Amino acid sequence: MKDVTNNQTEPKAASKTQKLANLIMLHKRLYYAGTPQISDADYDKIEDELRSLSPDHPALSYVGTDTSSQGRKVHHEKPMLSLQKTYNLSELDSWAANRDIMGTLKVDGASMSLVYEGGRLSLAKTRGNGRVGEDVTDKIFWVSDCLKDIGDNLDFEVRGELYCSEHQFALLVEEMIALGLERPSSPRNIVAGLLGRKSYIDLARYFNFLAFDIHSEELQFATEQEKFKWLDHKGFRLPHPRILRQADEIHAYIEEVRQIMAEGDIGLDGAVFSYNDISLHQQLGHTSHHPRYKMSYKWQGQTALSEISDITWSTSRLGVVTPVAVIEPVELSGAKITNITLHNAEHVKAYNLKVGDTIEIIRSGEVIPKFLEVKKQAEGSYSWPEICSSCQTKLIYDGVRLRCPNTLSCSAQQSGSILNWIRSAEIDDLSEKRLETMMDVGLVVNAQDLYHLKKEDFLKLPLVKEKMAEKLYRNIQSSKNLPLARFLNGLGIEGVGLTSWEKILSVLGSFEALREASIDDLIAIDGFAEKSARQIVEGLKQRSPLIESLLDAGVEPQFLPPNQSPDGNSPLQNKNIAITGTLSRPRSELETIIKNAGGHPTSSISKNTFALVANDKNSTSSKMKKAVQLNIPIWSEEELLAVINS
Numbered sequence: 001m002k003d004v005t006n007n008q009t010e011p012k013a014a015s016k017t018q019k020l021a022n023l024i025m026l027h028k029r030l031y032y033a034g035t036p037q038i039s040d041a042d043y044d045k046i047e048d049e050l051r052s053l054s055p056d057h058p059a060l061s062y063v064g065t066d067t068s069s070q071g072r073k074v075h076h077e078k079p080m081l082s083l084q085k086t087y088n089l090s091e092l093d094s095w096a097a098n099r100d101i102m103g104t105l106k107v108d109g110a111s112m113s114l115v116y117e118g119g120r121l122s123l124a125k126t127r128g129n130g131r132v133g134e135d136v137t138d139k140i141f142w143v144s145d146c147l148k149d150i151g152d153n154l155d156f157e158v159r160g161e162l163y164c165s166e167h168q169f170a171l172l173v174e175e176m177i178a179l180g181l182e183r184p185s186s187p188r189n190i191v192a193g194l195l196g197r198k199s200y201i202d203l204a205r206y207f208n209f210l211a212f213d214i215h216s217e218e219l220q221f222a223t224e225q226e227k228f229k230w231l232d233h234k235g236f237r238l239p240h241p242r243i244l245r246q247a248d249e250i251h252a253y254i255e256e257v258r259q260i261m262a263e264g265d266i267g268l269d270g271a272v273f274s275y276n277d278i279s280l281h282q283q284l285g286h287t288s289h290h291p292r293y294k295m296s297y298k299w300q301g302q303t304a305l306s307e308i309s310d311i312t313w314s315t316s317r318l319g320v321v322t323p324v325a326v327i328e329p330v331e332l333s334g335a336k337i338t339n340i341t342l343h344n345a346e347h348v349k350a351y352n353l354k355v356g357d358t359i360e361i362i363r364s365g366e367v368i369p370k371f372l373e374v375k376k377q378a379e380g381s382y383s384w385p386e387i388c389s390s391c392q393t394k395l396i397y398d399g400v401r402l403r404c405p406n407t408l409s410c411s412a413q414q415s416g417s418i419l420n421w422i423r424s425a426e427i428d429d430l431s432e433k434r435l436e437t438m439m440d441v442g443l444v445v446n447a448q449d450l451y452h453l454k455k456e457d458f459l460k461l462p463l464v465k466e467k468m469a470e471k472l473y474r475n476i477q478s479s480k481n482l483p484l485a486r487f488l489n490g491l492g493i494e495g496v497g498l499t500s501w502e503k504i505l506s507v508l509g510s511f512e513a514l515r516e517a518s519i520d521d522l523i524a525i526d527g528f529a530e531k532s533a534r535q536i537v538e539g540l541k542q543r544s545p546l547i548e549s550l551l552d553a554g555v556e557p558q559f560l561p562p563n564q565s566p567d568g569n570s571p572l573q574n575k576n577i578a579i580t581g582t583l584s585r586p587r588s589e590l591e592t593i594i595k596n597a598g599g600h601p602t603s604s605i606s607k608n609t610f611a612l613v614a615n616d617k618n619s620t621s622s623k624m625k626k627a628v629q630l631n632i633p634i635w636s637e638e639e640l641l642a643v644i645n646s
Contacts, residue, residue, distance in 0.1 A: 020050040021059040035189065039303040039362065040269060044085075060289060072135040073128075078215060080111060080127040080159065082289055083272065083296040089254075089604075092273065093247045095295050098608070100276040102224035103253045104239040105260065106296050107210055108267040109163030110191045114140070114209075119152040126195060139194065139201045145209035145237045156216030158236065162209050164191050166265045166343065167400060170350035172206040183352070186373040187267055211236035212272070224276045243276060248576065248602035254297060256499075262368045264343050269364075270298035299364030304330040304337075305375055308357045311342065313385045313402070317416025318494055321388065321395055321402040323348050325359070325371070332363035340371050345402045348382050356380075388412070414446070415439055417492050421447035424490030424498075425479040426589075429472055437461055447490070447546065450476050451553035480555045483592045484511055487557035491546065493539030495532045502595075504528075504536075505559060515540055571643055572599035575610035580623040582615060584637060597644045605632065613640050 027043050030036055050057055086092050111127040124140035125133035140146045143162065164172065164187040172190065177183060179200065184190035194203055211231045214221075221227045228241045240260070244250045250273065257271045275281065275293045284292040310326040323342040330337050340361055342348055351371075353359075356378025363369040387394055388404040390412035395402045404410050415435060422430050427450075438444050443457055453476065458469035485501040507525050508514050522533035540547075577599045583590060590613070591601040602609060605626040612627040613635050627634060635643070 017050065017053045017057065020046055020053070021057055024050060024059045039301055040298070041301040041303075041364075073132050074123065074125045074135050075132055076113060076125070076127075076130070077157075079130050080113060080133070081130060081286060081291055083294055084290045084292075085270070085296040085298055087298055087300045089251065089297075092250065092295060092297050093604075093606070096247065096250060096273065098246070099280075100223075101244045101250060102228070102274045102276050103242045103244050103250065104212055104272045104274075105210070105257060105266070105268055106270040106272045106298070107161040107163050107239060108188055108269045109161040110195060112136075112140070112146075112160055112162045112209065114146055114158045114160070116150065116154065116156050116158070119154050120149045121146065134195075136195050139197075139204040140209075142202050142204040143207050143209055144205070145207075147235055150234045154216065154218050156214055156219060158211050158231070159213040159215070160209050160211040160236075161239070162191055162195075162207050163187065163267060164207050166267075166347060166350070168206040168208065170346045170400075172203060173350045175203065175206075189373075209237060210239040212239050221278055223278060224274050227278075239272075244273075246576070246600075246602075246608065247604060247606055248600065251604065252499075258299075261364075261370070264341075264370060269301075270296050272296045300333070301362050301364035302332045303360055303362045303372065304332055305358055305360055306330045306337075308353065308355050308359060310355060311348070311353065313389065315388050315390050315404050315410060315412035315416075317413055317420055317492055319404045319407060319410065319413050321345070321385065321404060323353075325353070327359070327361070330361070332361070332369060335363065335369075337361065337363065337369045340369055342371060344400055345384055345397060346400045348384070352377065352382050354378055354380055354382050411439070418444060418447050418450075420492045421490040422450075424486050425482055426486070427479045428475045429468070430475065434461070446549070448549035448553045448555075451480065451550070451555065482555070482557060483589070484557040484559035485592070487550075487555065488514075491539070491543045493536060493543065495535045496539075500528075500532075511557065511559060572597040572610070575599045576602045576606075576608050577611055577613060577640075578602050578605055578609050578623055578627070579613045580621045581619050584615070590637065590640075593641075593644070605630065611635050611640075613637060 023046055024043075027036070027038060027046070031043070047060065051060055054060075086095070113125045113127070113133065114121055115123040115125070121137075121141075123135065124137045124146065125135055127133055140162075141148065166187060169184070169187040169190065173183060181200070184193065191207060194201070194207075214227050214231060219230070221230070224241075225243055228238055232238055240257075242253055244253055254271055257268065260266065261268045273295050275284075281291070281293040286292055306327040306329075308325045308327055312324050312326060313321050314324070315321050322344065325340045325342050327338060327340055340359075342353060347353075351374055353374065357374050358376035358378075360372040360375050361369055362372050384397070384402060385395065388406065388410060391404065391406050391410040393404050393406040393410065396405055397403075404413065407413060415432075418439075419432055419435055422435065435444070438461065441460055443453060443460070444450055453473065455469050455473040458464050458472045459466070464472070485498055485505060488501045488505075489496075489498045504514060504522065504525060505511075508517060508521070517537065519530065519533045519537050522528050522536055523530055528536075572594065575598075577594050579587060579590060579601065594601045599610070605612065605623050607630055609627070609630070609632050611633045612623060614621075614624060615636050617624075617634050617636070624634070
């Protein structure tokens with residue numbers, strides 16, 4: 001018999017366990033009803049605390065919410081489970097264990113199951129509590145991404161995420177207000193809200209669906225990659241799937257997801273990783289809560305409320321006029337936040353954003369702080385500027401953004417384009433403020449003008465003496481020889497960055513082939529949709545005069561196909577090379593040299609690292625310590641170049 005008198009903490013612990021469990025169930029119901037009251041990070045803390053007290057508590061394995069709406073209840077033949085999650089890269093690397101991994105976006109929407117009989121959509125159901133969902137077929141038939149007939153006489157089930165993008169949300173808000181309905185608070189909440197409605201079900205046409213899994217007794221797949229190829233072939237929209245074979249590729253994918261989150265059109269809260277080998281899925285199985293062959297990676301997030309004290313609008317180098325909310329300062333994830341991007345004019349209109357609104361913002365890890373929703377509306381309505389603050393030209397609204405059409409003489413667009421070139425070419429000591437002064441005195445109008453300047457031209461600038469003039473001239477001249485990917489990035493074509501240029505060049509093989517490439521040629525490259533392919537082709541044509549002017553000014557972009565040394569037999573072929581500490585040149589330049597020699601620059605040290613490049617071999621950095629621990633060779637820059645040249 002247990003002597004309860006000698007265990008005074010047990011009743012207290014039991015009481016706390018029950019309170020935590022009740023709290024978890026409450027917030028799960030609120031979350032899946034589309035009315036969350038706390039952030040994901042705060043919820044995770046409650047769940048972790050309960051897990052420490054009672055690891056097997058049923059509240060931890062409960063998925064979704066009670067199906068309490070009036071829709072018809074339907075069972076899931078295979079439970080729709082949740083995911084195990086981590087906020088720690090080393091934990092994710094340990095789980096991945098150098099296996100082939102499939103990475104996808106983790107979309108913040110509503111999980112759905114689409115059932116097909118004879119190739120035709122017969123039933124759509126919500127996740128519900130993971131075992132019993134709700135029949136929402138009448139709403140899903142309005143969603144264009146939920147294919148109605150795939151043309152094959154097959155029985156199967158497709159699972160995925162139903163969501164509303166920021167752009168579609170803006171259009172939906174407009175229609176709901178016109179119909180006399182209440183203004184929705186956020187894209188995620190409106191998905192859950194409309195799925196529970198009995199009227200206006202046609203508004204579900206504003207939603208999108210991303211397919212991430214398929215179950216069928218008639219279809220057999222050996223890998224996750226085969227599943228996504230099948231789904232893609234049938235025409236389903238996919239969550240940015242990517243095969244990842246090394247830890248650095250997983251880390252790079254996470255950075256890519258971080259960038260997509262920052263752009264803000266789709267609500268994301270991390271990435272999902274699955275073992276590619278499906279036989280491993282069957283071997284590992286699942287718990288009552290999650291499959292053991294999947295893991296989600298999320299950033300620790302903190303949310304806060306603040307009031308908008310001002311909204312400023314500035315013209316970018318591409319002529320887009322971007323709104324930024326100036327807010328009452330708040331602390332998030334160790335940083336003081338005073339400004340939040342509001343993305344575009346359509347976003348301001350959709351949320352009716354204005355001075356005096358109390359808004360909720362989030363910052364997850366190092367992700368740029370992001371607006372979530374309006375918590376308390378101030379009186380009045382949103383407003384937009386009518387003219388460009390830089391050149392006083394009347395602005396144009398294209399349905400999403402405000403634009404300044406004065407591309408030839410808008411100072412904001414001109415200085416932004418030159419500054420983008422300076423940063424891409426990595427010209428030291430040429431700051432934004434110094435560039436503005438150079439433009440004011442008429443030294444430069446376009447990027448190519450930089451290369452026609454003489455040393456004495458810099459002496460015309462305030463506070464610039466002989467030594468600095470010589471330095472500025474030398475820095476500009478030395479930037480003439482730069483990697484082709486950075487040359488292209490400096491052109492400032494919308495929707496494509498340095499990593500994308502490197503990927504394109506690795507496929508097309510030369511600058512000439514790129515300039516001749518068609519939209520279809522670029523779409524054929526993995527990861528490039530029609531919109532970005534069109535932007536690249538049209539952008540290169542529009543910037544053809546700038547390209548020729550830069551080449552005529554003596555700029556010589558250098559390109560050697562990645563993973564290919566001049567003789568095809570590099571000592572770095574397929575070797576992982578890490579870098580740490582201060583270098584004699586920009587890090588990106590050294591990474592390009594490694595890539596051109598067939599190697600893979602990596603951001604971390606592991607047993608698969610071939611060498612660490614560090615000029616200071618007495619460094620106490622974490623990379624150096626781990627390299628020494630694993631007996632990985634330490635090379636200086638000179639030693640690296642000597643190995644390559646050998």
